[in-house]
Amino acid sequence: QKEVEQNSGPLSVPEGAIASLNCTYSDRGSQSFFWYRQYSGKSPELIMFIYSNGDKEDGRFTAQLNKASQYVSLLIRDSQPSDSATYLCAAGGGANNLFFGTGTRLTVIP
Amino acid sequence: KAGVTQTPRYLIKTRGQQVTLSCSPISGHRSVSWYQQTPGQGLQFLFEYFSETQRNKGNFPGRFSGRQFSNSRSEMNVSTLELGDSALYLCASKGQGNSLTEAFFGQGTRLTVV
Numbered sequence: 001q002k003e004v005e006q007n008s009g010p011l012s013v014p015e016g017a018i019a020s021l022n023c024t025y026s027d028r029g030s031q032s033f034f035w036y037r038q039y040s041g042k043s044p045e046l047i048m049f050i051y052s053n054g055d056k057e058d059g060r061f062t063a064q065l066n067k068a069s070q071y072v073s074l075l076i077r078d079s080q081p082s083d084s085a086t087y088l089c090a091a092g093g094g095a096n097n098l099f100f101g102t103g104t105r106l107t108v109i110p
Numbered sequence: 111k112a113g114v115t116q117t118p119r120y121l122i123k124t125r126g127q128q129v130t131l132s133c134s135p136i137s138g139h140r141s142v143s144w145y146q147q148t149p150g151q152g153l154q155f156l157f158e159y160f161s162e163t164q165r166n167k168g169n170f171p172g173r174f175s176g177r178q179f180s181n182s183r184s185e186m187n188v189s190t191l192e193l194g195d196s197a198l199y200l201c202a203s204k205g206q207g208n209s210l211t212e213a214f215f216g217q218g219t220r221l222t223v224v
Contacts, residue, residue, distance in 0.1 A: 036215075045215070046212050046214060088153065097168070099155070
């Protein structure tokens, strides 16, 4: 069973703070990892993807991957109320489909 | 460049009926995957099509089926609908047919079975 685990939250942070979202995966064969943001009633929107160990930064977002620990994280700096959404972690493997976690609900408090 | 288009956006069906959902991927994309999203189970993989061939299938009963046409548009069919099939059905389009390529989602079809 290929699983992706996320804390369901909710995670609340004040505006301007750093939000840290975490994800673990069980399949060591997973090669790619994706973070999607989903607003209520909307479809998932890709924010970041990462394939290699280490950090990858894109604006206020930083994805971190540690394959030895099977751990992926997403940091959101200078959090804004518009970042309030559910964040989905997904792992892609050789089967070319994505395994999703159940998502972490983030609320940024103004 | 147009995004992934799913039709219809909303559907209400009665138990026992069947339904067909449509997905048009981003132009040039050949991989289309379908997912079911429910509050309790999250996003679950249904199947993936690439160049008109089903390459992968998730753990769903045979009532769920799909196909892909030569223009990469895909349809998903659910027969003998059950109340538990009520969900948001999402399709995702990929440019390349490998796991390293990011997937882009359509707006989804909200299916309600009564």
